[in-house]
Amino acid sequence: AWRKFSASGFKTKEEFEKEFVKHVETTLARSLFNCDELAAYSGTALAFRDRLVIEWNKTQQRQTFADQKRVYYLSLEFLMGRALDNAMLNVGLKDVAQEGLGDLGFRIEDVISQEHDAALGNGGLGRLAACFLDSMASLNYPAWGYGLRYRYGIFKQEIEDGYQVEIPDYWLDFNPWEFPRHDVTVDIQFYGWVRKYTDDNGKSVSSWEGGEIVQAVAYDVPIPGYRTPTTNNLRLWSSKAASGEFDFSKFNAGEYESAVGDQQRAETISAVLYPNDNLDRGKELRLKQQYFWCAASLYDIVRRFKKTERAWSSFSDQVAIQLNDTHPTLAIVELQRILVDIEGLEWEEAWNIVTNTFGYTNHTVLPEALEKWSVPLFQNLLPRHLQIIYDINLFFLQSVERKFPKDREMLSRVSIIEESQPQMIRMAYLAIVGSHKVNGVAELHSDLIKTTIFKEFVKIYGPDKFTNVTNGITPRRWLHQANPRLSELIASKLGGYDFLKDLTLLNKLEHFIDDKDFKREWAEIKYANKVRLAQHIQKTTSVSVNPRALFDVQVKRIHEYKRQQLNIFGVIHRYLAIKSMSAEERKKLTPRVSIFGGKAAPGYWMAKTIIHLINKVGEVVNKDKDVGDLLKVIFLEDYNVSKAEIICPASDISEHISTAGTEASGTSNMKFVLNGGLIIGTCDGANIEITRETGEQNIFLFGNLAEDVEDLRHAHYYGKHELDPELKKVFDVINQGMFGDQSAFSSLVNAIVEHGDYYLVSDDFRSYCETQDLIDETFKDQDGWVSKCITSVARMGFFSSDRCIQEYAESIWNIEPLDVEK
Ligand code: 26W
Secondary structure: OHHHHOOOOOOOHHHHHHHHHHHHHHHOOOOHHHOOHHHHHHHHHHHHHHHHHHHHHHHHHHHHHHOOOEEEEEOOOEEEEOOHHHHHHHHOOHHHHHHHHHHOOOOHHHHHOOOOOEEEOOOHHHHHHHHHHHHHHHOOOOEEEEEEOOOEEEEEEEEEOOEEEEEEEEOOOOOOOOEEEEEEEEEEEEOOEEEEEEOOOOOEEEEEEOOEEEEEEEEEEEEEOOOOOOEEEEEEEEEEEOOOOOOHHHHHOOOHHHHHHHHHHHHHOOOEOOOOOOOOOOOHHHHHHHHHHHHHHHHHHHHHHHHOOOOHHHHHHHEEEEEEOOOOOHHHHHHHHHHHHHOOOOHHHHHHHHHHHEEEEOOOOOHHHOOEEEHHHHHHHOHHHHHHHHHHHHHHHHHHHHHOOOOHHHHHHHOOEEOOOOOEEEHHHHHHHOOOEEEEOOHHHHHHHHHOOOHHHHHHHOHHHEEEOOOOEOHHHHHHHOOHHHHHHHHHHHOOOHHHOOHHHHHHHHHHOOOHHHHHHHHHHHHHHHHHHHHHHHHHHOOOOOOOOEEEEEEOOOOHHHOHHHHHHHHHHHHHHHHOOOHHHHHOOOOEEEEEEOOOOOOOHHHHHHHHHHHHHHHHHHOOOOOHHHEEEEEEOOOOHHHHHHHHHHOOEEEEOOOOOOOOOOOHHHHHHHOOOEEEEOOOOOHHHHHHHHOHHHOEEOOOOHHHHHHHHHHHHOOOOOOOHHHHHHHHHHHOOEOEOHHHHHHHHHHHHOOOOOOOHHHHHHHHHHHHHHHHHHHHOHHHHHHHHHHHHHOOHHHEHHHHHHHHHHHHHOOOOOOOOO
16 A cells, blocks of 8 residues: 555566666666676665655655654764665565566675665664664654764774774765755854843843854755655764865965865864764864754754744744753753844743753763763853853752752752863753653663662652653564564464564464474574574684574673673683583583674773683684584674674574663664574663563573662672682683783783672672573473574564654654555
């Protein structure tokens, strides 16, 4: 039925081939005789792009005409991955393209894999934004994403001698999915000063003057919904020198370098994605990026609102803005500035509009990740915004004082300005004060922010301002696209693909839990996915792994709180155990492949040391003939979205083992379970809700609880903790040089032995190893294992990002989908 919505565009294999050939020969100006796979990708992408554009234009017209409330999702990261496969599946013409490409002599998988990932993000937060765009379009919500068009995405990772090496990710050579809008530009101001004067009506006005101007240019990316009439827009801003700014007089005077320098300074703003995940470094260029993007987006949103000629008082009935973490918090200040300084509204009226418009999502409780800006740095770059923040803070503190007149300490605890040397602006506090709702991303996390980092604000605003929206993932990419055979098998049992639009329908799979043929096919698909990953491992690392072995996967950013070190110490423990076993005992073992992947922030020494250790352990274990298939240790280079699509369907067990209370949600845990893998995890983030949904007997939980973390840390601090004896043996062999120069790993060992074991590796080690042993035993009963996997998948419906977006729409944004008459 959805095809009715398309006015034109190819529908058959022959029509696709015609479009393909047209693009290869004319758009790309290439002869069909030298059409290689890259050209075939380009031709296919351009053909599908044409289809998207038609729907996109119609959607934008329809949304403008309907004139209802829109949501704007502001995120400094959109980790989109590849677009072609997604576009083909969403418009429902992948089969057509597959046949057409086959006629022309290409395999569709090879064509798809030519595409460069759009890697404009670090990890969970950026990928969540991408899943949300997919869900918002698939549910027909009028929604735009706003972000930055980085020239360089997250670096490419190579491993040399076991060390991470970072390679720049220049990805824009050929990007058919973006449309430059050279007519949609905004001039963005920096530095300068504030002039205060009295206008003709005797009113005191502040005006931001002077400084530097940089131009923001819009690049639009179409976001197709899955089998819907909606194709939404992702608008990414690129920086360049403003036309008036490029100094021709300098150029004429022969000062080329200085003229070109201005140009380069402007372009630097959108040049690179900061590769830090969960670490705030307070760099001026980062603040410039944030303001540049917030100001351009706000200008655009306000311009669109003004076209409707409504009163300002209805702004928040037309506009909802969601802040993806505190990175876009300046948008709050910028809207207040526009309303007061430029549009002439009274402070109070403006502030009501602002707070009714914004919602803020918190994604982390790690103290080192909470953004703070130094007041002197901020004052220099954004002098007027600093004044506005001071006023916001003043009025806020006055209201707090009225509510808690006896509690003087309260004011310094909740002040947006931290009274340190230098003073710092606490962006999370500003985001709370400027929003009507604050949400965490999983139940435990949302509880924790209310009882720890934001507890004073719960006293001030009451508990209702704080809410939970548990994260989700899009089943289109993370089941249907990544695991087409599993998706097909499920569809054959459920009578079609409706589950991709309503993931709770998966629960019907429980009826087939005793269906022998179904279970056999299920197991065959998992095996085939493991074979595919084994081939990838062979090709990239030259290590052969046995696809019959248990595949144990931990892929995510490398961070101490995520505890890849716990995993690799566990692997060493296992290696030592194998070495000490008799041949008889070895026969009873479950063979394992331990697979790691993930990037370390370039300046994060400890994370890089973890990568180094994993690689060195791999070198020793993998060539140990004595061990053979019983244990292999693999580090997969350059983990990214497209690699995740190969890895997630191929795991038996994946690891989500953060120190309890530190992982806000995690979303790869959802991807792995949805693809028929089980997980080993701590009681942290969304693991807890996955347990509630899928059942305790289907997950391997271990370790201490969040509520005990504080006491345990104290015990370490006061020397009351005794190092786990099995972990001590692991440290002994590291120190004896089993994995090469022990001094390379001393910081890792000392963090635990000497420096308080902040992430409680020793406390959880025993429980971790015992749980791994339980997994070995459980895996031996393959039939029982497959039953657990099927049951878990059947119960994963809750974790669709569609459910999640509906919760945001109803409880935070107050927006309705724009349904089209069928
Ligand atoms: C200022 C530096 C910086 C950069 C990125 C600080 C914090 C971040 C992100 C908020 C880190 C992040 O990606 N958090 C992850 O968000 C996911 C989506 O909600 C959660 O699933 C992860 O648990 C959380 O770590």
